[in-house]
Amino acid sequence: MNILILGGGGREHALAWAVLQNPKCDRLIMAPGNAGTRAIAENCDIDICDPPAVVALCETEAIDLVIVGPEAPLAAGVADELIAAGIPVFGPSAAAARLEASKAFTKEICDAVEAPTAGWARFTEAGPARDHVKARGAPIVVKADGLAAGKGVVVAMTEAEALEAVDAMFAGAHGTAGAEVVIEEFMAGEEASFFVLVDGETVLPVGTAQDHKRALEGDEGPNTGGMGAYTPAPVMTDAVTEAALERIVRPTMAEMARRGIPYRGVLYVGLMIGPDGAPRLVEYNVRFGDPECQAIMMRLGAQALDLCQAVAEGRLADMTVTWADDxxxxxxxxxxxxxxxxxxxxxxxxxxxxxxxxxxxxxxxxxxxxxxxxxxxxxxxxxxxxxxxxxxxxxxxxxxxxxxxxxxxxxxxxxxxxxxxx
Known part of the structure; x- marks a missing residue:
């Protein structure tokens, strides 16, 4: 198989490493890749958020499968155009990618299926958002509604911090991503990352992890895109995992299909496990987490390619995930x-x-x-x-x-x- 992986971060290097463990991979192209992927694949410098450019590359290089790493190309409709061109792709449509591209859309889906999540409100102007913060108090969570490269969430422990976040977002700190702001109640507990594969119908769990968002030791300092992760997550017991599937993931996927936007790809389910052991949804991402993916790919190895291909071809019901006890x-x-x-x-x-x-x-x-x-x-x-x-x-x-x-x-x-x- 000739395989194309879109992206140039640690997540994509880990995906490339896992794919290359599988003998089905004859040729691997990375777009754009990085200095590490250059040693194991062919790097290609194209705009991965330009769907026609991605399709043209696939046709020129006879690509058999595209694996999309980051969220931006998915929101730009890359998967849609690849499917229209008859090229198998691992990643959801632009409409389904709104589960990450719009915090408010995700909340509306959760409300529709009564999935447990934080109480929320959406704002298009700073004034009402500030009034909401003052009425609710802190701690409170302020989120840019759109894609902000993992930097659009502020967990404000004081009212002043929350008001500063509101003002910054409406002032353009995250560009158009902050044109609308979602403010949520603060949820106490232990966070975990739960990854599932979906091919429109079948939901297959594919790993758990916990990451460290804060920049400094002791989980102090500003939020980052992630300073480290480990897998599996001890807090994700069999009971917690099943509760997350039954109360959150499967109802969400069923509602997406009912709306005519079936989800295909990997779904990152960010969870907060409360003191009572019940999971609540923090957020969805429409791709593997980074740095969780690096740890998970080390354990998945060669089967990662088989799973990605099964999702792209709608054969997930035939697949199982084999985990070593490690x-x-x-x-x-x-x-x-x-x-x-x-x-x-x-x-x-x-x-x-x-x-x-x-x-x-x-x-x-x-x-x-x-x-x-x-x-x-x-x-x-x-x-x-x-x-x-x-x-x-x-x-x-x-x-x-x-x-x-x-x-x-x-x-x-x-x-x-x-x-x-x-």
């Missing part, structure tokens, strides 16, 4: 200053000496090549990922990779997995 962890190496201002172009050394195996992999995210060297080209730059019989073993392997990197301008949290390891 664990994986990924530790994100970020540029100093992230998620605020940070330098680009700093040189990263030591990568060529790192082990690469089914138990240890350094996945690239924000990297590029310059002058024969690998340099930082983003905020989250590398994902040191380890797999082991225990979470402690996976942690030790991940941190061994992180510590071997020569990058003075980078940093990483040293307590990933603390909740599960304590």
């Amino acid at each position: 664990h994986a962890m990924t530790v994100v190496l970020a540029a100093e200053g992230y998620p605020g201002e940070y330098r680009k172009g700093t040189r990263i050394g030591g990568l060529e000496h790192l082990p690469e195996s089914s138990h240890q992999m350094m996945f690239h995210a924000g990297t590029a090549e310059a002058g024969g060297a690998v340099v930082a080209a983003g905020g989250r730059v590398l994902s040191a990922t380890g797999r082991g019989a225990s979470l402690a073993e996976a942690r030790d392997r991940a941190y061994a990779l992180a510590e071997a990197v020569d990058w003075p301008e980078g940093r990483y949290r040293r307590d990933i997995g603390w909740r599960a390891l304590k």
Whole structure:
């Protein structure tokens, strides 16, 4: 098979690594890819949010399957045009991708099926939103309605912080994504990431994880796109998993199909597990989480391609997921200053000496090549990922990779997995 993966982050490098474990993969193209994927695939620099350009590349290169990594191409309708051209694609239509592209749309779906989630209200002007915050008090959650590259959510622990977030969003801090704002009640509990595959009808669980959103140790500091993750998530017991499927996921998928927008792809189900053990929906994403994907792909390996192909071809009912009784962890190496201002172009050394195996992999995210060297080209730059019989073993392997990197301008949290390891 000739396979095209859209995206250039750590998630896409991990997907590429897993796909290449499968002998069905004859040729792999990454668009645009990064310095890490260049070593294992063919990088191609196209605009992945331009559907005709993606279709043209597929036709030129005789692509048999497209795997879409990030959410932006899906919201732009890439999957729609690929399907119209007869090219199998792993990823939902633009209409179905509204589960991530619009927080308000997701809330409306939840209300329609009575899926447990936070109370909410939508606003198009700052004044009424500010009045709502003052009436409700803090803690409270302020979200840009649209896609904001993982940066459009503020969990405000004070009223002042919430009002500042409202003003910033309506002032254009997140562009058009903040033209509408959703304000939610604060939910207490333990967060978990639950991933399911869907082919329009069948729902197949494909892994659980927990990530660390805060920038600093002890889960302190500003929110980020994710500083590390581990899988499986201990809080996702069989009972919690089944409750999430029956009360949240399956009703949502049935309602999407009823509306004529069946969902096909991977669905990220962000959950809050309350003190009573009952899951409530935090958010949906229409793609694998990053950095959760890096840890999950280490455990899935070659079967990831078979599962993606089955989703694209509507054969998910015939598939099962085989899990080893093991664990994986990924530790994100970020540029100093992230998620605020940070330098680009700093040189990263030591990568060529790192082990690469089914138990240890350094996945690239924000990297590029310059002058024969690998340099930082983003905020989250590398994902040191380890797999082991225990979470402690996976942690030790991940941190061994992180510590071997020569990058003075980078940093990483040293307590990933603390909740599960304590």
